[in-house]
Amino acid sequence: MTPAARLAAAIEMLAQMQAEPRRPADALANSFFRERRYIGGGDRRFISAIVWDVLRRWRRLEWHLQRAGSPEATPRLLAGALLLYAGDGDVLRDVEGLFTGEHYAPERLTRAEHAILATLAGTTLDDPSMPDPVRLEVPDWLMPSLVATFGDRLSDELAAMGEPAPLDLRVNLLMGTREQAAASLARAGIETTPCHLSPWGLRAAARQSVTTTQAFQSGLVEIQDEGSQLVVAAVGARPEMRVLDYCAGAGGKTLGMAMTMHNRGHIVACDVSEPRLEGAVRRLRRAGVHNVERHLIVAGDKWAKRRAASFDRVLVDAPCTGTGTWRRNPDARLRLRASDLSELQAKQAEILDRAASLVRPGGRLIYATCSILDDENISQIHAFIGRHSEFRLVPSDSADMPAAFAACATLSLSPALNGTDGFFAAILERSPGS
Structure with missing residues (x-):
């Protein structure tokens, strides 16, 4: 052309x-x-x-x-x-x-x-x-929330949000090492470097066609932002555990947790969307994962009641505004409405309350979003603890967490500070006697 x-x-x-x-x-x-x-x-x-x-x-x-x-x-x-x-x-x-x-x-x-x-x-x-909202490419109504989140760093953070995102890959250790994955991609003409934070991450400088490579088709690599990989690390899923991915979608984080569990133990991947769960099947098969059960959440479902207080780890990757992904989805800034945020906040609180009942005493609930807004992140956690005094914030016990976050009970990532998409995670432990 x-x-x-x-x-x-x-x-x-x-x-x-x-x-x-x-x-x-x-x-x-x-x-x-x-x-x-x-x-x-x-x-x-x-x-x-x-x-x-x-x-x-x-x-x-x-x-x-x-x-x-x-x-x-x-x-x-x-x-x-x-x-x-x-x-x-x-x-x-x-x-x-x-x-x-x-x-x-x-x-x-x-x-x-x-x-x-x-x-x-x-x-x-x-x-x-x-005007500042025009210069920063954000909706006028969102400025107070952004200022509350970033303060003096706002311009730098939103400038980073306006840049194209790199291509991040998670190496599937069930299939090989990070060095083997990098070598395989290099043979396909895709040069990568190890991610700075994720122990499984590889980064390519620009968007490239990875899905046709042997590394991808054999299940050795998956496309996943480094920040999303760190959410997987924060869960700390281990081989002997029963793990619930409550908002699994197409299974990106499910795949990562199956890897940290060495394909042992048991994962249940839940979602309200049957097409999304069906979309996970091919990914699970390609990755060589066989410790995952899928469950479709429907109205009136008694599944959760029968499994109350039975999971060692429950990950709630909550539906959110997606403000942390603006590098990849700049149109989302144009589509976002104030009513979207308020509706999502109510939904996040409802999902957290339901998921909390599935955590066993002494187990952990990990709440995550790809949002940069305090309204959806730490404010949700404070409100949740106010409703559920049996939960408290604790640091991750995962050996895969980078040293910089090892002692943190919450994880806040952004393009300007960390070179990742915007992500938030909070680790909550249920009291053993509750």
Whole structure:
């Protein structure tokens, strides 16, 4: 595809995202490319790069377009403005040269579009007169929560959130060592370095196609952010234990815990979504895991009552705003509503209360989110302990925890401080006599 044809495809994808604002961008992009199988891998990466760059800069681009007189931030203007701010020299002429309407290129700029982009020429994306939420690319209503969480570090943290995420892999020790995995990936042309915190992690500098490699297909590696791997470490699941993954989804953390248990003991992976649980089957098989039982949670289910106080470890990887994953999902910032946060907080508290009944006396409940907000993290834990005095915060007893967190009862990770996605975990122990 020509650069102009790629730009046209990116504009089309952005238009679909505007038409379906509540649909995650990655799901829409997957559907977009499935319907256009003629687009090759290199072109897909180029198109996706334009779209994701727009999503990361959406509020700032929209602010400039409004100041230039545009009644709305159309996909064509957003893409054109992005190219203006990314280029140098006579950028406006270069941008105009892509909007020709020929050979699958976008249609020519209208007189109004040209005037708006001409107004932007010579300006800079980061304008000092921007309101803070626009400059930081966050919803206005979320600023108080973000300030409460980060204080003076807010700008640094959100700047890190605006950068593309690296590719992290977890080596499956059931299948081989980290050194063997790195060597196998290198033979496939993917160079990695050991993660700084996770004892099982490998990091590639940029997004690359790992799923076609022998290391992935043989179950030697799984795609998993280093922060998520540390949540697995915080659980401290060991071979003799009975472990419950209460919100297992497609089983990413279940796989990690099966590894730390050396495929022994017993794990129950629960979820309310049958498709997600079904999606775990192939991953479990590929990883060589055979100590996992799956259970679908349905209304009126007596399963939990029959298994009350029977698990050594219960992991609650709670549904949350996903604010910690903004590096990977910048569109989530645009979709998040205040009502989403309040609804999720109520759901998190309800799930914690249900999961607490499944922890045996002396056992541990690990609460985790991929959120950076105190509202969903430490505030939830304080409220939970207020309702359940039989639980107290304790440090992890896992030998796999990095030394920096070994004595911590809570784990707070962020891109700026740790180079990971934003994650939180709290380790709670149930009193032996309760």
